[in-house]
Amino acid sequence: MTFEMPNILPAVPEIFVFSMACVILIVDLFLSERRRIVSYLLAQATLIGAAILTFKLMVSEPVFTFSNMFVADRLADVLKLAIYAVTASVFVYSRDYLRTRGMYRGEYFVLGLFGVVGMMIIVSAGHFLTLYLGLELLALSLYAMVAFQRDSSQATEAAMKYFVLGAMASGMLLYGMSILYGVTGNLEIAAVRRALAGMDADNVMLIFGLVFVIVGIAFKLGAVPFHMWVPDVYHGAPTSVTLYIGTAPKLAAFALVIRLLIGGLENLAASWQDILVILAVLSMGVGNVIAIAQDNIKRMLAYSSISHMGFFLLGILSATPNGYSSAMFYVLIYAVMSLGSFGMIILLSRSGFEAERLEDFKGLNQRSPWYALLMLILMFSMAGVPPTVGFYAKLLVIQAVIGVGMVPLAIVAVLFAVIGAYYYLRIIKLMYFDEAEDKTPIVAGGDVRLLMGVNVMLLLAIMPWIGVIIDLCSQAIKQLS
Amino acid sequence: MEFKQFIFYFFSAVLVFAAAMVITIRNPVKAALFLVLAFFSAAGLWILLQAEFLAIILVLVYVGAVMVLFLFVVMMLDINLVRLREGFGEYLPIGGLVAVLLVIEMAIILSSGQFGLENMPEPPAYTADYSNTRELGRLLYTFYVYPFEIAAIILLVAIVAAITLTMRRRKDTKYQDPNKQIRVDRKDRVRMVKMRSEKKV
Numbered sequence: 001m002t003f004e005m006p007n008i009l010p011a012v013p014e015i016f017v018f019s020m021a022c023v024i025l026i027v028d029l030f031l032s033e034r035r036r037i038v039s040y041l042l043a044q045a046t047l048i049g050a051a052i053l054t055f056k057l058m059v060s061e062p063v064f065t066f067s068n069m070f071v072a073d074r075l076a077d078v079l080k081l082a083i084y085a086v087t088a089s090v091f092v093y094s095r096d097y098l099r100t101r102g103m104y105r106g107e108y109f110v111l112g113l114f115g116v117v118g119m120m121i122i123v124s125a126g127h128f129l130t131l132y133l134g135l136e137l138l139a140l141s142l143y144a145m146v147a148f149q150r151d152s153s154q155a156t157e158a159a160m161k162y163f164v165l166g167a168m169a170s171g172m173l174l175y176g177m178s179i180l181y182g183v184t185g186n187l188e189i190a191a192v193r194r195a196l197a198g199m200d201a202d203n204v205m206l207i208f209g210l211v212f213v214i215v216g217i218a219f220k221l222g223a224v225p226f227h228m229w230v231p232d233v234y235h236g237a238p239t240s241v242t243l244y245i246g247t248a249p250k251l252a253a254f255a256l257v258i259r260l261l262i263g264g265l266e267n268l269a270a271s272w273q274d275i276l277v278i279l280a281v282l283s284m285g286v287g288n289v290i291a292i293a294q295d296n297i298k299r300m301l302a303y304s305s306i307s308h309m310g311f312f313l314l315g316i317l318s319a320t321p322n323g324y325s326s327a328m329f330y331v332l333i334y335a336v337m338s339l340g341s342f343g344m345i346i347l348l349s350r351s352g353f354e355a356e357r358l359e360d361f362k363g364l365n366q367r368s369p370w371y372a373l374l375m376l377i378l379m380f381s382m383a384g385v386p387p388t389v390g391f392y393a394k395l396l397v398i399q400a401v402i403g404v405g406m407v408p409l410a411i412v413a414v415l416f417a418v419i420g421a422y423y424y425l426r427i428i429k430l431m432y433f434d435e436a437e438d439k440t441p442i443v444a445g446g447d448v449r450l451l452m453g454v455n456v457m458l459l460l461a462i463m464p465w466i467g468v469i470i471d472l473c474s475q476a477i478k479q480l481s
Numbered sequence: 482m483e484f485k486q487f488i489f490y491f492f493s494a495v496l497v498f499a500a501a502m503v504i505t506i507r508n509p510v511k512a513a514l515f516l517v518l519a520f521f522s523a524a525g526l527w528i529l530l531q532a533e534f535l536a537i538i539l540v541l542v543y544v545g546a547v548m549v550l551f552l553f554v555v556m557m558l559d560i561n562l563v564r565l566r567e568g569f570g571e572y573l574p575i576g577g578l579v580a581v582l583l584v585i586e587m588a589i590i591l592s593s594g595q596f597g598l599e600n601m602p603e604p605p606a607y608t609a610d611y612s613n614t615r616e617l618g619r620l621l622y623t624f625y626v627y628p629f630e631i632a633a634i635i636l637l638v639a640i641v642a643a644i645t646l647t648m649r650r651r652k653d654t655k656y657q658d659p660n661k662q663i664r665v666d667r668k669d670r671v672r673m674v675k676m677r678s679e680k681k682v
Contacts, residue, residue, distance in 0.1 A: 003623050006626070022637075025641065067624050107641065111638070111641065111645070114637075130631065133632060137631065140638050144642030144645060144646060147646055179590075208586065208590050
């Protein structure tokens with residue numbers, strides 16, 4: 001038997017990020033606390049280098065390699081570039097936070113980069129096996145990052161909950177995949193698709209496997225009723241880690257949904273549509289209503305993320321290419337908004353003080369009108385108020401749902417969006433109409449201030465180019481089928 | 482009944498019995514030992530399927546290494562059984578309901594005919610020189626090389642994570658520096674002192 005060397009060129013970005021993570025791991029050993037910035041800069045250079053590589057290797061037609069287990073297509077390229085950008089911003093925001101809390105260690109960046117490798121593997125997976133392994137790689141890095149603050153019992157508890165529930169979710173996903181393997185005799189996503197085309201979609205075995213797969217996905221997305229870990233993990237983890245968990249992995253979760261449900265199991269759409277409707281309605285409902293009762297802003301944003309996942313599922317469940325691309329647009333915009341919001345919490349925190357209660361935002365306008373304005377734009381965008389891009393994202397998914405004739409579902413979604421607006425607007429009220437309790441000026445490095453401005457202004461400034469992004473999303477989706 | 486069938490049913494029965502004992506028995510050491518029995522019977526089933534490499538690995542790795550380590554942990558930790566059982570009755574109704582539902586679902590699935598003999602053709606018989614160790618290696622390092630590498634990365638991340646979470650450098654701990662130990666010279670340790678011999682009093 002002869003061994004044919006697989007074409008490794010499409011996977012060069014993954015190999016580069018992984019090798020650099022190993023280099024940083026070793027370089028970091030020889031650095032003193034004062035020169036830790038070298039690890040940070042290397043991590044940023046890695047992400048920039050990976051972005052250049054991905055950009056150079058961009059393909060117009062899907063390329064398969066490693067016996068079809070790896071696929072490089074437009075979807076993978078767009079999502080990878082977004083993941084690099086979001087992760088680089090996460091690193092910028094969290095540097096000062098880590099330094100003032102004694103967590104400024106190279107492992108934060110190394111684990112972050114390993115997580116990026118996991119996300120890249122998920123994003124360009126062409127096989128159930130690689131999808132699962134990428135997910136485990138990402139999850140393992142996240143568990144360790146949540147427990148990073150070793151002396152905090154809250155963080156340890158959050159990590160424990162995350163680990164146990166995450167392991168269970170992986171088990172469910174794996175069980176579903178094994179049942180699907182039993183029925184179709186294949187693990188390769190494209191081959192499963194071909195096998196399903198000639199099968200009866202009402203096959204009880206297929207639906208059994210599908211349910212387990214969806215439960216696994218819903219756990220990873222944090223959709224109700226599989227959302228229990230989200231608030232505890234967001235709350236318990238150090239804010240810099242919450243920032244990481246709440247942004248880039250959502251893009252990977254989107255890729256997971258797209259590759260599994262649409263890439264592989266689109267012929268079962270009639271079955272998964274109903275399940276996703278229930279998940280979406282419950283997520284929007286529970287997320288938006290319980291968020292009102294929170295007085296911790298990290299918990300509030302956690303419930304808000306649950307409700308956003310509900311909206312994102314609206315796009316998927318419409319089961320049309322239009323819906324998929326609007327879901328992709330939604331998740332990209334959500335990553336930017338979530339980055340800004342958690343970044344703002346980090347910005348307001350300082351050594352020995354976590355700005356995580358709602359009261360900490362009281363009178364922000366008196367302390368710094370600029371940051372109050374930025375937070376205002378963020379909250380408007382999260383709520384979906386017109387001049388911001390958040391409105392557009394919601395509009396597109398709701399349009400997709402109406403497009404397939406599910407008008408009642410669209411009405412429910414709008415109603416929950418209105419309920420959700422309450423707690424976003426409450427923060428704006430606290431910032432502008434309440435007296436500040438503490439008048440300490442906000443200090444932040446130049447890079448953080450600049451990035452925060454760019455990050456938030458993107459939500460407004462992108463409006464003229466919104467058509468370009470939507471085109472990009474629909475092109476990416478078009479290549480799937 | 483053929484002899485092969487007899488062996489199959491024998492190992493299966495032992496396996497199911499041992500697995501049930503693992504979760505019902507009170508003593509954790511006995512539970513671990515029943516797990517060893519379960520692994521042995523599963524290995525027997527694998528031999529029956531001509532997967533001798535997997536069977537040997539199961540015994541070597543799980544029984545030989547993992548379970549022994551596990552037994553050590555169980556014996557060293559003072560596990561309070563009463564506390565472990567707290568809340569058992571509280572969660573029993575809902576847990577039982579879920580379990581019953583799952584069993585019913587699985588019964589439906591298994592009786593749907595998908596796993597019938599007509600859907601699962603008998604694998605071809607292999608010649609005596611067929612080595613499934615070599616076949617496994619061949620698949621693992623060629624067709625499945627990409628997932629194989631990812632699995633390696635996952636193990637690396639596990640090591641990094643474990644060290645990150647547990648290693649602490651405390652000031653009062655004493656360390657050995659092999660470099661210094663090797664470079665040590667006689668004159669650093671032994672000092673010749675000239676002194677007059679003492680007289681007996």
